[in-house]
Amino acid sequence: MSYQPPPFFSRGPAPVVRLGFFVSLAVLLMVLDARFRYAEAVRETLALLAYPLQRIALAPSELLGGASGFFTTQVALKRENEQLKSKELVAASDLLTVEALRAENAQLRHVLEARERIPRPATVAEILYQGRDPFSRRVVIDKGSGQGIEAGQAVIDDVGVIGQVTRVYPWVAEVTLITDKEQRTPVEVVRNGLRAVIYGGGDKGTLDLSYTATNADVQADDLLVTSGIDGTYPPGLPVAKVTKIERDAASYFAKITCIPAAGTDQNRQVLVLARETGLPARPLEGEAQSVTAPKQKRPKGGKN
């Protein structure tokens, strides 16, 4: 007959056992989340639970913002008005030429029988907050799947690309900034059309143009814009400006540091661009090989 303590002393499993159980559960979740993305359902449920808390937590700063807006002085408003007027003048002169250019462009495209570029529908969103997590550079915007936001959409501000929607919840969405260490953006150099992929620099708030050959034609102050060949970003949006180039003979690649063109850490209002539809289907594996095969025969000089 086994000895059992009376039930009123029972305290359940020992703390070490509980610790082991919950730690292994946490590790399991982390692996599922990081490697396989199976934990999205769990995350969505928890995010739904946390959503009311987040809204309440944001209320004080929103209130403060509203109050400071109310007390904006007349001088500031007047100055802003003047600035806007002068901007409008510049814009008006641009607009006059734009009409002519658009017509000309349409005709040229028609001549080339190129596909018409349709302006994408866009949604204006506001950045709610930046994640507390110091490991990632992500922001949360106030539009979600309810407003037609989808994962993978590009997010821009008035100057250039900010990032990409990575997770969508019913009322909010998470945007990974282009400066996040895990984020890559396909770009090209405006000056010569050289294509490259730009990598986020993480905590420093910079970008790296990695895996670009040491002799590649990149200069300081070159503007990098989206190349648009991925179908995610529309072509021609400013992404970054080259600030520093280190060419080391010991390395195959140049170390090129850039700063983002858009205010990735400043603006509140952003624009979420819808994904382009009607792209031609990707070639099949077999076809792809036969297409890439002749490429190797090309002389080494022809890079692009």
Added chain:
Amino acid sequence: MAYFEQPQRILLPVNVGYMALTVVLALLFNLMPWHDLVGVPDMVALVLAFWCVHQPRKMGIGAAWFVGLMMDAGNGALLGQHAFGYAFLAFGAISLHRRILWFSQWQQAAHVLILLLVCQALMLAVGMIAGSPFPGIGYFAGSLVAAALWPIASFVLLLPQRRPDSIDENRPI
């Protein structure tokens, strides 16, 4: 020791609803938009550690784990990162709960500081294994601030359990 020098208050039994409320308020504090401010204390860790020390039978590793998951989901962090750290924090606090309360407030805070730093170091290790960069030494400043808040936290969190200070002449206690 301080335990014998100071008069000890006999506290009322704790209200579980109040415990839950304090944890929710701490979550609210953590979810506020702090941006990149250095030294913002992790209130949730502090409150969890407090209840694990004072009420180890009502607050446990499982609850801390779940609150950690809420933090992860709210922050968009790696799911399980805070849950992992908070589970260890709760375990440490529960293991030390018989010892900690014998010390004075500031000595208790020193114990809690160690627990919070270990919790943060574990979360940092997990983050770095997952491929994140080192966020800088300022990352640990939050724990120092949180530990400095321990005496205030113990006053505020025990407030509803205190009896009124009116002295009854007819009663010995």
